[in-house]
Amino acid sequence: xxILGFEKSPFAKTEITRLFDILPGFMTDGLExxxxxxxxxxxxxxxxxxIDHAQVRSLVLPGEDAxxxxxxxPVHASEHExxxxxxxxxxxxxxxxxLHGLADAGxxxxxxxxxxxxxxxTEILSQAFxxxxxxxxxxxxxVALINRFCSRGFSxxxxxxLCRDVEDVLSELEPELDVPAAAYDLNRWHQAVxxxxxxxTARDMINSNVEDKHARASWLRSVFPEGQESNLEQSxxxxxxxxxxxxxxxxxEDGQAHRVASLHGLAQALQDI
Amino acid sequence: MTNQACLIxxxxxxxxxxxxxxEGSACDQINLSQEGETLLGAHIAEWQTQGLACQRPxxxxxxxxxxxxxxxxxxxxxxxxxxxxxxxxxxDHGFSHxxxxxxxxxxxxxxxxxxxDPQKKYELALMLRDLPVHKLAG
Numbered sequence: 001x002x003i004l005g006f007e008k009s010p011f012a013k014t015e016i017t018r019l020f021d022i023l024p025g026f027m028t029d030g031l032e033x034x035x036x037x038x039x040x041x042x043x044x045x046x047x048x049x050x051i052d053h054a055q056v057r058s059l060v061l062p063g064e065d066a067x068x069x070x071x072x073x074p075v076h077a078s079e080h081e082x083x084x085x086x087x088x089x090x091x092x093x094x095x096x097x098x099l100h101g102l103a104d105a106g107x108x109x110x111x112x113x114x115x116x117x118x119x120x121x122t123e124i125l126s127q128a129f130x131x132x133x134x135x136x137x138x139x140x141x142x143v144a145l146i147n148r149f150c151s152r153g154f155s156x157x158x159x160x161x162l163c164r165d166v167e168d169v170l171s172e173l174e175p176e177l178d179v180p181a182a183a184y185d186l187n188r189w190h191q192a193v194x195x196x197x198x199x200x201t202a203r204d205m206i207n208s209n210v211e212d213k214h215a216r217a218s219w220l221r222s223v224f225p226e227g228q229e230s231n232l233e234q235s236x237x238x239x240x241x242x243x244x245x246x247x248x249x250x251x252x253e254d255g256q257a258h259r260v261a262s263l264h265g266l267a268q269a270l271q272d273i
Numbered sequence: 274m275t276n277q278a279c280l281i282x283x284x285x286x287x288x289x290x291x292x293x294x295x296e297g298s299a300c301d302q303i304n305l306s307q308e309g310e311t312l313l314g315a316h317i318a319e320w321q322t323q324g325l326a327c328q329r330p331x332x333x334x335x336x337x338x339x340x341x342x343x344x345x346x347x348x349x350x351x352x353x354x355x356x357x358x359x360x361x362x363x364x365d366h367g368f369s370h371x372x373x374x375x376x377x378x379x380x381x382x383x384x385x386x387x388x389x390d391p392q393k394k395y396e397l398a399l400m401l402r403d404l405p406v407h408k409l410a411g
Contacts, residue, residue: 099341147395150371151364151370247311258312265311
């Protein structure tokens with residue numbers, strides 16, 4: 001039995017089910033998703049030799065009957081930490097599942113590749129799904145991926161060739177797959193998760209930091225302006241700068257991962273009360 | 274003297290947010306725009322004390338055979354591994370980046386003043402990167 005486990009998961013079961021619907025089949029074939037509570041996954045059963053200086057976050061194990069992919073998230077002390085973990089979750093998950101999918105497809109006996117080469121191939125392929133394009137067209141996806149490869153030091157010609165290689169490998173692994181559409185849907189999923197957790201985190205921060213009920217209502221109104229008159233929608237709490245307020249609202253409304261630091265701004269302002 | 278370069282940070286719309294001066298692959302100093310400070314300032318303050326969390330794949334031996342583990346490591350800003358960890362972090366959060374030799378930064382500033390769309394500016398900056406600007410600067 002192969003298991004994709006999420007230890008101490010900050011994700012709802014419906015979100016994980018939706019994620020499995022979007023992920024390409026070569027990454028998820030034979031995997032069953034279980035939350036920590038459902039699976040009671042025994043992370044400690046593995047005797048990991050050679051890992052003593054770093055926290056293991058996930059494992060891809062070989063073996064005919066015991067192939068497992070285990071995602072181990074840190075113990076979250078607060079909503080705040082849970083949120084920052086979730087903001088980076090999708091790219092990390094895609095790396096792990098790409099490696100798993102390649103190994104499962106017998107791609108060059110992935111586990112026998114030297115570490116750097118394995119890492120390179122996994123990274124290049126996982127970019128195909130984690131890249132953020134502004135729409136789900138092939139052209140937008142290609143431009144975003146080529147930009148990404150260029151930023152990693154490849155020339156424009158090399159990046160174009162690499163993009164074609166990625167398309168060729170993926171069409172061999174899964175001929176029917178619409179990669180730009182899958183990448184677009186995965187990013188939409190990630191935005192929805194970030195949005196949900198950001199809203200929960202912001203509410204938790206305000207409710208646990210502000211004791212006075214009038215002050216608390218004032219903070220909540222300024223951070224969550226929905227349902228207010230239009231002349232109040234752009235108002236800011238005096239303790240929050242306009243920039244932080246704008247970025248915070250965009251994070252809560254759109255779930256854009258690059259705006260995660262606006263929650264730091266809110267935390268700082270609350271600490272300064 | 275080690276190799277000096279500038280890692281330029283862009284938002285998802287490819288507008289520059291600031292740059293990080295690199296000594297080799299370690300962070301030497303950072304200059305951010307106001308928007309860059311809002312988006313990255315709190316993270317950078319955290320990395321200065323705790324380092325940047327980075328996941329790296331490692332081959333491992335287990336009772337079930339050789340497998341792969343992704344491990345969490347904290348990378349210090351003065352470490353020669355920092356630039357790569359920072360690039361991965363930027364990508365994971367939807368930012369873009371480009372590393373130019375120090376001698377190309379004046380020309381990069383000129384490109385930013387041009388009245389063309391951000392994607393074209395980014396492509397021009399790429400062409401600039403691939404020119405032998407270190408020779409021109411001398």
